[in-house]
Amino acid sequence: xxxxxxxxxxxxxxxxxxxxxxxxxxxNATLKIGFVGVTSGPAASWGVSNQRSMETRxxxxxxxxxxxIGDKTYNIEIVPFDDQKDPKRAIAGMEKMAQDGVHYVVGPxxxxxxxxxxxxxxxxxxMYFPYAFPKELFTAPASNAILGMVANYQSGPAIYKxxxxxxxxxxxxxxxxxxxxxxxxxxxxxxxxxALGLEVVSGNVTYQVDTTDFTxxxxxxIQASPDLLVLSGVSPANAPQLIRSARELGYTGLIxxxxxQDASVLQEGAGELADGFISVGGASTPELASETMxxxxxxxxxxxxxxNDESNTKVYALEYILETLKANPAAIENxxxxxxxxxxxxxxxxxxxxxxxxxxxxxxxxxxxxQVSVPLVVNEYKGGKFETLFVGQVD
Amino acid sequence: MEQIIANGLxxxxxxxxxxxxxxxxxxxxxxxxxxxxxxxxxxxFVTYTVVVQLGLPFIVGLFASAIVLAVMGAAxxxxxxxxxxxxxxxxxxxxxxxAGIAFFLDAVILLFFxxxxxxxxxxxxxxxxxxxxxxxxxxxILIGVLAILLIVAFIAFMHYSRTGRAMRALAQDKVAAQLxxxxxSRYSMIGFALGAMLxxxxxxxxxxxxxxxxxxxxxxxxxxxxMIMIGGAGVISGAIAGGFILxxxxxxxxxxxxxxxxxxxxVIFASLMVFxxxxxxxxxxxxxx
Numbered sequence: 034x035x036x037x038x039x040x041x042x043x044x045x046x047x048x049x050x051x052x053x054x055x056x057x058x059x060x061n062a063t064l065k066i067g068f069v070g071v072t073s074g075p076a077a078s079w080g081v082s083n084q085r086s087m088e089t090r091x092x093x094x095x096x097x098x099x100x101x102i103g104d105k106t107y108n109i110e111i112v113p114f115d116d117q118k119d120p121k122r123a124i125a126g127m128e129k130m131a132q133d134g135v136h137y138v139v140g141p142x143x144x145x146x147x148x149x150x151x152x153x154x155x156x157x158x159x160m161y162f163p164y165a166f167p168k169e170l171f172t173a174p175a176s177n178a179i180l181g182m183v184a185n186y187q188s189g190p191a192i193y194k195x196x197x198x199x200x201x202x203x204x205x206x207x208x209x210x211x212x213x214x215x216x217x218x219x220x221x222x223x224x225x226x227x228a229l230g231l232e233v234v235s236g237n238v239t240y241q242v243d244t245t246d247f248t249x250x251x252x253x254x255i256q257a258s259p260d261l262l263v264l265s266g267v268s269p270a271n272a273p274q275l276i277r278s279a280r281e282l283g284y285t286g287l288i289x290x291x292x293x294q295d296a297s298v299l300q301e302g303a304g305e306l307a308d309g310f311i312s313v314g315g316a317s318t319p320e321l322a323s324e325t326m327x328x329x330x331x332x333x334x335x336x337x338x339x340x341n342d343e344s345n346t347k348v349y350a351l352e353y354i355l356e357t358l359k360a361n362p363a364a365i366e367n368x369x370x371x372x373x374x375x376x377x378x379x380x381x382x383x384x385x386x387x388x389x390x391x392x393x394x395x396x397x398x399x400x401x402x403x404q405v406s407v408p409l410v411v412n413e414y415k416g417g418k419f420e421t422l423f424v425g426q427v428d
Numbered sequence: 429m430e431q432i433i434a435n436g437l438x439x440x441x442x443x444x445x446x447x448x449x450x451x452x453x454x455x456x457x458x459x460x461x462x463x464x465x466x467x468x469x470x471x472x473f474v475t476y477t478v479v480v481q482l483g484l485p486f487i488v489g490l491f492a493s494a495i496v497l498a499v500m501g502a503a504x505x506x507x508x509x510x511x512x513x514x515x516x517x518x519x520x521x522x523x524x525x526x527a528g529i530a531f532f533l534d535a536v537i538l539l540f541f542x543x544x545x546x547x548x549x550x551x552x553x554x555x556x557x558x559x560x561x562x563x564x565x566x567x568x569i570l571i572g573v574l575a576i577l578l579i580v581a582f583i584a585f586m587h588y589s590r591t592g593r594a595m596r597a598l599a600q601d602k603v604a605a606q607l608x609x610x611x612x613s614r615y616s617m618i619g620f621a622l623g624a625m626l627x628x629x630x631x632x633x634x635x636x637x638x639x640x641x642x643x644x645x646x647x648x649x650x651x652x653x654x655m656i657m658i659g660g661a662g663v664i665s666g667a668i669a670g671g672f673i674l675x676x677x678x679x680x681x682x683x684x685x686x687x688x689x690x691x692x693x694x695v696i697f698a699s700l701m702v703f704x705x706x707x708x709x710x711x712x713x714x715x716x717x
Contacts, residue, residue, distance in 0.1 A: 073534065074643040077543040211690035239690035240682075243647030245638040249435045249682035270545035270641045281555050281565045295544060301480065302547035302639045339542065 061099040064107035064365070065133060066091070066354060069126035069150065069161075070140030071118040078269050078295070079142040079164065080115070082343040087111045087139060087351045089333040100355055103362030109355070116141055120149035131157035136368055137358075139181065139350045141165065144214045151175065160368045162350040162405070166217065171395060171403040176372060180395065180404040181350045185218040185266070185291035187398060187427045188313050188409055190225040192289055195411070195423055196261055196311075197229055200287060206235035206259035208251065208275070210242045215266030218291060222265050234259050242271070247278035255282045264290040269343070272310075273302025280306040287311065295342040300417045310414040311422060314345050318421045321410065326384040342419065346407055348384060349391075353405050356380040356391055375402050394427055430561045436679035437672070438568055441575035442634060444671025446648065447655035448582060448664065449626030455599035455662035456619040458519070459509060462526040465648030466533035467624050471497050471631025472640030473541040479548045486551050486636070493632035494625050501624025504529060505617045530645065537642050547639035571633050578629060579668060586664060595619050599662065654696075657704065660713025669711055 068087055070080035091109035099106040112135055114126035123146035130138050131153065138154070138161040141147045147163035147170055154161050154177045162181040163170065170178040196202040205226045209215035216239070223236050234257040240250045254262065264275055267290045276288055276299070289311035299307040322330075329348060334340045357371055357378050358364050364371035375393045382389035385408065395404035409427055412419035450464045461467075474496050475489035508529065512521050552566040586592035594615050597605040606612055631640060655674050659666025674696070681692030704710075 072543070073538065074646075077538065077642050078545070081543040237687065241647075241690065241693060243644065245634065245644070246435070246439055249432070249439075249679050252431065252435075252683060253687075270639070270643070273545065273547060274638055282563055283555075283557070283560075298545045298547075301549070302545060304549055339544075341544065 061106045061108045063110050064100070064102070064358075065110045065112050065135045066351060067126075067130040067133070067135040067138035067159075068111060068113045068140050069116055069123055069130065069138055070114075070142040070146075070164075072113070072115040073117055076118050076142065076268055076270075078298075078341065078343065080140065082341040083139055083142065083164070083347045083350075084111070084113050085333060085337050085341070086344040086347040089329065089336050090348065090351050092336065093329070093332055094355075100359070102355075102358050102365060105362075109351075116146055118143055118146065120145045123147075123150050124153055126150075127153040127157075127159065127161070130159060136160065136366065137354045137371075138162070139354075144217060147178065151178065154178070158368045160354075160371055162353070164347075165214065168399060171399040171401070173401055176401070176403070177368065178403060179353075179375075179393070180399075182293075182346050182405075182407060183313060183409045183427050184398065184404075186221040186225065188291045188411070188425075189218075189222045189263075190229065191409060191423075191425050192291065192311065192313075192411055193226050193229050193231060193261075196287060196289070197231060200260075202231065202260040202287065204232045204234045204257075204259045205261045205263060206238075206254050206257055207233065207263045207265050208235070208238045208240065208254055209265035210267070210271065211239040212242060212266075215239075217266075219263075219265035222263055222291070226263075231261075240271075242268070244271070245274075247271075247275050248282065251275065251278050251282055251284075255279060255284045259286055261287045261289060264288065266290075267292055269293075269295050269298050272312075273299050273307060276307050276310055277303040293343045293346055294414075296414060296418050297339070297342075299414050305416075307414050308416065312412055312414070312419075314342060314410045314412040314419055318410070318412070318419060320421055321385055321408065321424070323382075323384055323386050329384070345410075349405055349407050352383065353391055353393075398427075430558075431563065432679050432683050433676075434562050434564055435683075436676035438564070438572045438675070439678055440672030440675025441572045441579070442630060442671075443651065443655055443675050444668045445575045445578055445626060445630045445633075446652050447659070447667035447671045448579065449623035449630075450649075450652045451656045451659075451662055451664060451667035452595075452626070453620055453623040454656065455664075456595060457505075457509065457513060457522075457616050459513070459522045460526060460653075461623070462523065462649055463504075463530040463533055463645075464623075464627055464652055465650075466530050466537070466645035467497055467500070467627035468631040468648050469537060469640055469642070469645045470500070470533060471628025472635035472644075473537060473546065473631075474628065475632035475635050476546045476548055476640060477541070480546070486548065489548070490629065490632045493628040497628025497631075498621040498625035502617050502621035504624070505620035509620065510613060510616065530649070534642065534645060537645075541642075543642055545639050545641040546635070548636045551636050568637060571637055574633060575630070578626075582626070583664065591615070591618060595622075654700065657700065657710055660710030663710070663712045666710055666712035 068084050072080040088111050091111050095108045099108045116123035116126050123141045127150040142164045144165040144167050147165035162179050164181050166184040207219045209219040235254045238254050294312040330340050361370050361374040380391045382391050392406045393402035394406045409425035411422045413422045453461045471493040474493040478484050478489035478492045550567050554566045556564045594610045655670035659670030
């Protein structure tokens with residue numbers, strides 16, 4: 034009898050001990066972070082890399098027992114919404130976030146979506162991190178949007194200056210998709226090139242986003258004989274085909290863009306023709322990536338089968354939200370507290386080697402700190418992977 | 429000028445092949461297959477998987493695309509379109525079904541093949557350069573020739589095979605064909621499978637040139653509809669003519685109108701509106717359908 038009782042107690046004790054971590058995990062409060070962006074259609078790659086970066090990091094943090102903010106520990110729940118790159122859907126997505134009590138949202142991915150959600154975000158006390166560049170979203174009186182990456186009007190001048198000084202570029206041509214983002218990026222690119230004294234030999238050729246053969250599109254551009262061909266706001270889907278068509282037409286000059294690209298997509302779509310292609314990336318090159326970044330890439334790959342190089346930048350937004358909340362727990366329910374903290378906030382950047390910091394910047398471009406500080410890493414594609422050309426900083 | 433014509437012919441060959449499958453399905457079943465572009469994309473992804481992921485030769489990928497899409501087309505016709513056509517006399521029922529299948533295939537493609545642009549390495553290297561008057565990569569020439577060969581093979585099949593003749597009879601007069609002993613449901617299924625197979629084949633061919641991504645389906649369907657509206661819906665020769673006309677218009681427009689911005693498709697759509705107002709049945713279609 035005693036033996037049976039002993040066994041019962043032992044079993045109960047073992048079950049209790051084994052379930053303790055699980056209970057702790059379950060007892061954590063939940064912190065919902067939203068994502069409103071494009072995860073379907075031709076630009077799906079932009080939003081999917083955002084969403085998956087957030088989900089990978091959230092799962093990792095939850096596995097470690099959650100995130101301690103103030104006195105409470107939270108499990109992170111990502112609430113995604115596909116806006117299909119449609120501003121009306123983006124508004125619906127932001128309204129859904131408001132109804133769900135979400136105060137921090139990553140996205141939208143494009144200019145018109147980001148502009149469209151502004152009233153909803155401001156009325157409902159939501160801070161959002163667009164990957165879109167309209168300055169009016171980040172300059173006063175707007176105060177709820179925080180630029181989640183480096184804008185083209187910040188990276189473009191740096192790239193053109195580097196190429197002018199180091200590669201002897203004198204003549205530039207621009208080609209852009211006939212959509213608001215690429216067109217506005219082309220305009221600011223032309224302005225930056227002209228300000229540097231470069232001659233713009235072609236600046237009005239555009240293409241439909243669903244173009245499948247770029248040879249006729251690029252023919253007049255290549256005939257203008259530029260030293261540098263800028264693919265303004267080019268999507269990862271179109272970049273390899275544009276590069277391939279330009280090279281097949283006999284173009285031997287430089288090709289660059291200010292958007293993030295994926296090495297495997299370039300490799301499959303353009304192969305060695307993409308060698309020398311210059312684009313903007315995040316901190317995943319071996320010279321810059323920390324062990325945490327390497328582990329993030331591994332976890333992302335395990336979770337979704339394949340890594341997306343665009344996530345090198347997209348990994349940051351969630352980290353900024355959580356670290357700022359840790360710095361001021363009152364901001365969980367009150368975004369005004371978040372805004373107050375942004376001005377002085379500083380934390381270690383876990384994704385980069387050395388003493389890099391997470392901090393808000395943007396004073397020069399926007400007159401207020403409404404941009405996350407991510408490294409301006411300019412990459413050159415070579416032999417199937419990116420190599421760092423130079424690293425800059427934005428403010 | 430020579431370059432514009434060469435670009436137009438290359439574009440026309442691939443467009444004609446895309447439009448053929450769509451017009452075949454329309455002529456047999458009076459169904460506007462809005463999922464045709466998604467089938468094209470699916471075919472591209474199948475070839476990509478076989479060639480890049482499994483490391484098999486390109487020709488195997490092409491066959492795999494043809495077979496997978498033919499089976500998919502047959503299944504879609506038998507289990508989805510045939511019951512709807514049987515039970516509903518309203519055309520919009522099949523249109524809604526086709527739109528639903530398009531959305532479904534988009535979701536399936538995202539699930540199985542991911543969000544990234546995919547491509548198969550060039551199957552032939554090198555560029556034909558005739559004194560800078562015509563510049564055409566060899567792989568485009570090869571794909572253009574293959575597309576034209578497939579169009580010829582398709583026409584021969586429709587004219588000289590028993591199945592092809594049965595399908596043409598069905599397209600001309602369903603009741604008369606039925607009275608002559610043509611099995612309507614069987615040949616409708618074969619026709620749909622053939623149409624889907626053509627979409628898959630083009631996807632497989634073009635994945636080596638243009639690559640393929642999740643969002644290409646819708647715009648491809650729109651272009652295919654444009655071609656069959658130009659040539660005449662349900663007419664094989666009309667689809668081929670429509671494909672080459674659209675290819676040539678696009679090539680000329682992108683070169684001649686490039687100085688005025690991206691107005692090529694604006695001009696094409698405006699021209700099509702005027703053309704349809706004058707000849708609503710298209711170039712080779714009949715006014716009575």
